[in-house]
Amino acid sequence: MKKTCCTILCAASLFTLPTGVMAADVTVDSRTILGIGQSDIEGAKKETLLPATQFLGLTAAKLGDGNLSLHFYGWGRADLAGNSYNDDKTAGNLTYGYLQYRLKQANTTIRAGRLFIHEGVVNEHIDGISSRTDLPLGLGLSAFGGATVHATNIVGENSDGRGDVVSGGRVNYRYKGLLEVGLSGVFESAAPTLVTHVTRDYRRVGGDVWITPLQKVDIIGHSSYNPETKQFAEHSYLLNIKLVPRLVLTGEFNQQHDQSYIYPWTSFSAAVLNPNDKSSSAGLSLLHEVNKNLEVVADYKKYTREFGTASRFGGEVRVNYKDNSIRGGIGYHYLNAGQGFAVGANPTASYHELRCYVMRDTKGYFAAIDVLGDFFKNSIYEESRAWEATTSLGYHISPALAFSGDLSYGRNPQFIEEAKALLRLTYNMTHKVTGGKK
Amino acid sequence: MRKTIIRFLLLAVAGLVGIVVASCAQMKTVPGLPSSHPETLAVGQQVNCSECHEDQQKGTMKPFNAFSHTQSFVKNHRFYAASDDRLCSTCHKSSFCNDCHTNKVEMKPSTVYGDRPDREFQHRGNFMTLHKIEGKLDPASCYRCHGRANNERCIACHR
Numbered sequence: 289m290k291k292t293c294c295t296i297l298c299a300a301s302l303f304t305l306p307t308g309v310m311a312a313d314v315t316v317d318s319r320t321i322l323g324i325g326q327s328d329i330e331g332a333k334k335e336t337l338l339p340a341t342q343f344l345g346l347t348a349a350k351l352g353d354g355n356l357s358l359h360f361y362g363w364g365r366a367d368l369a370g371n372s373y374n375d376d377k378t379a380g381n382l383t384y385g386y387l388q389y390r391l392k393q394a395n396t397t398i399r400a401g402r403l404f405i406h407e408g409v410v411n412e413h414i415d416g417i418s419s420r421t422d423l424p425l426g427l428g429l430s431a432f433g434g435a436t437v438h439a440t441n442i443v444g445e446n447s448d449g450r451g452d453v454v455s456g457g458r459v460n461y462r463y464k465g466l467l468e469v470g471l472s473g474v475f476e477s478a479a480p481t482l483v484t485h486v487t488r489d490y491r492r493v494g495g496d497v498w499i500t501p502l503q504k505v506d507i508i509g510h511s512s513y514n515p516e517t518k519q520f521a522e523h524s525y526l527l528n529i530k531l532v533p534r535l536v537l538t539g540e541f542n543q544q545h546d547q548s549y550i551y552p553w554t555s556f557s558a559a560v561l562n563p564n565d566k567s568s569s570a571g572l573s574l575l576h577e578v579n580k581n582l583e584v585v586a587d588y589k590k591y592t593r594e595f596g597t598a599s600r601f602g603g604e605v606r607v608n609y610k611d612n613s614i615r616g617g618i619g620y621h622y623l624n625a626g627q628g629f630a631v632g633a634n635p636t637a638s639y640h641e642l643r644c645y646v647m648r649d650t651k652g653y654f655a656a657i658d659v660l661g662d663f664f665k666n667s668i669y670e671e672s673r674a675w676e677a678t679t680s681l682g683y684h685i686s687p688a689l690a691f692s693g694d695l696s697y698g699r700n701p702q703f704i705e706e707a708k709a710l711l712r713l714t715y716n717m718t719h720k721v722t723g724g725k726k
Numbered sequence: 727m728r729k730t731i732i733r734f735l736l737l738a739v740a741g742l743v744g745i746v747v748a749s750c751a752q753m754k755t756v757p758g759l760p761s762s763h764p765e766t767l768a769v770g771q772q773v774n775c776s777e778c779h780e781d782q783q784k785g786t787m788k789p790f791n792a793f794s795h796t797q798s799f800v801k802n803h804r805f806y807a808a809s810d811d812r813l814c815s816t817c818h819k820s821s822f823c824n825d826c827h828t829n830k831v832e833m834k835p836s837t838v839y840g841d842r843p844d845r846e847f848q849h850r851g852n853f854m855t856l857h858k859i860e861g862k863l864d865p866a867s868c869y870r871c872h873g874r875a876n877n878e879r880c881i882a883c884h885r
Contacts, residue, residue, distance in 0.1 A: 700852035
C-alpha cells in the first residue's frame with residue numbers, strides 16, 4: 289500500500305507543472321533500434337527475431353522561475369517477430385522521471401519522482417524524494433526516502449525479495465579543497481519471504497574519505513558496514529600520485545566480505561556463505577599522457593579468493609586526431625588464473641585478451657570497427673578462443689538526426705557462431721526558447 | 727535492529743529539517759556550481775579540466791584537475807561519482823550514467839552504442855563465457871550492477 293501510494297504520488301508530481309509555464313531549454317534524446325536476427329539452437333526450431341526497442345530521454349530545464357527542471361528517461365521493446373528476450377512480446381521500463389528544483393547557491397537541490405541516489409556508500413533507485421545542500425562551515429547534508437523500485441521478475445515468486453520502503457542520507461564535511469569525509473547509510477523495510485530463494489534485510493552504513501595531503505597526491509575511498517551481520521561489507525580505496533606532469537601512478541585496494549556484501553542479494557543465497565570468505569584485489573596502473581592526442585597506460589592487478597590467487601597485467605594505447613573526429617585504441621591483457629577460477633574441470637582459467645577499435649566521425653557520415661578476441665590457455669567447451677568483430681556505419685541526415693547500422697560476427701564457446709545486425713535511428717535535439725518570467 | 731531503523735529515519739528527517747533551516751540568509755554565502763558547463767565539449771573528448779581551470783582550491787571545492795577524464799579516471803569514476811555527481815551533472819545527463827547503471831534493461835549498452843566503441847562499455851563480445859571466470863575473480867564487480875536489481879537473468883541460473 290505504501291509503495292502504491294508513493295508511486296502514484298511521485299508520478300503525479302510530474303504533472304504538477306503550472307500551466308502557461310514555458311520551457312526555456314528542452315532536450316530530447318531518442319534511439320530507435322531494430323534488431324535483426326535468427327535463433328538457430330540445436331534441437332529447437334529456427335526462429336526469426338525482430339525486436340524493436342525505443343530509448344527516449346527528455347529534459348526540460350529553466351521552467352517556472354528558472355530553477356525548476358523535468359527529467360525523464362525510459363525504454364520500450366516490442367517483438368515484431370519471435371521472442372527476443374523472454375516470453376513477453378512487449379516490455380519497457382521508466383528508468384527515471386522526476387522534477388528537480390535547484391537553487392543557485394549552496395548546490396541545493398530537491399528532487400521528486402523516480403530517481404537514482406548516489407551518496408557515499410549508497411546507490412539506490414527509488415520512487416520518492418531526495419534533497420541535498422551544502423551548508424556553511426564546509427558541511428553538507430542529504431536525505432532521501434520513498435518506495436523501492438521493483439523491477440525484477442523471479443519465476444515462481446510474487447516479489448523480488450526487496451522491501452517496500454527505503455530511506456537514508458549522508459552528512460559530509462569539506463575543508464579547503466584538501467579533505468572531505470562523509471557518513472552515509474541506507475535502510476530498507478523488511479524483505480518479504482520468498483518461496484524458492486532466501487532473502488535478507490538490507491541495511492548498510494559507511495564512511496567515505498577524500499584527502500589531498502600533498503598537491504600531487506590524493507586518496508579517495510569508502511568502507512561500509514552491515515549492521516545485520518555486524519561485519520564490514522566493503523573497503524574500497526584509490527591512491528593517485530602525480531609523479532610528474534602527465535604521468536600518474538594509481539593504486540587501488542578493494543576487499544569485500546562476501547556474506548555481508550551480498551547479504552540482500554537474491555541469488556547466491558548469503559545464508560550458505562562462510563562468514564569468513566573474502567574477495568580482495570589490489571592493483572597498480574601507470575598512465576602517461578604523451579600529448580593531447582596520445583595516452584598510454586600499463587596496469588597490473590592481483591585477485592585473492594579463498595580458493596586461490598590470480599593476476600592480470602597489460603596495457604592500452606588511445607589516440608585521437610583532427611579535433612577528435614578520428615579516435616582509436618588498442619589494448620592487450622593477460623589473466624593468469626589457476627584451477628579455482630576455471631570453467632569446468634580445466635586446469636587453468638588463464639587467457640589473453642586483445643582489443644582494438646577505430647572510429648571516424650564527419651559531418652556527413654560516421655563509422656566504427658571494433659574487434660575483441662579472447663584466447664584461452666585451455667579450451668572452454670572445446671573452443672580455444674572467443675572473438676567478435678563489429679562494424680558500424682551511419683549517416684548524419686541532419687545535425688540532430690542520424691541513421692546507422694551495425695553488423696557483428698564472432699565465434700565463441702557459448703554459441704559457436706554468433707551473427708547480429710541492427711538498424712539505428714538516433715535523434716538528439718536541444719531546443720531553446722525564451723520562457724519563464726523573462 | 728529497531729534502534730538502527732529509528733536512527734536512519736531520524737537521519738533522513740534531520741536532513742530535511744537541516745535543509746529547511748539552512749535555507750536561511752546564511753545559505754546565500756555558500757557558493758554553488760552552475761547548472762551546466764558554460765562551454766560545449768566535443769563528443770568523446772577526453773576532457774582535461776586543467777586546460778581551462780587553474781588548479782586553485784576555492785572554497786571547499788575539490789581541485790578540478792582531479793576530474794580530468796584520463797583512462798584512469800574513467801575506470802575509477804565510481805569513486806568520484808559517489809560524492810560529486812553534482813559536478814558530473816553539469817556536463818552529463820543522468821541518462822549518460824543510466825546507459826549502464828540501471829534497474830532493468832534488456833539490451834547490452836555495447837549493443838545500444840555499437841557506434842561508440844570508445845565508451846569502453848562492459849560485457850563486449852561474448853561475456854557469457856567470460857563471466858564464468860570474471861565472476862569468480864571479482865564477484866563484487868557483478869554485484870554493483872546485478873546484485874539487487876537488473877538480475878532477472880542471473881537468477882535463472884544462480885539460486
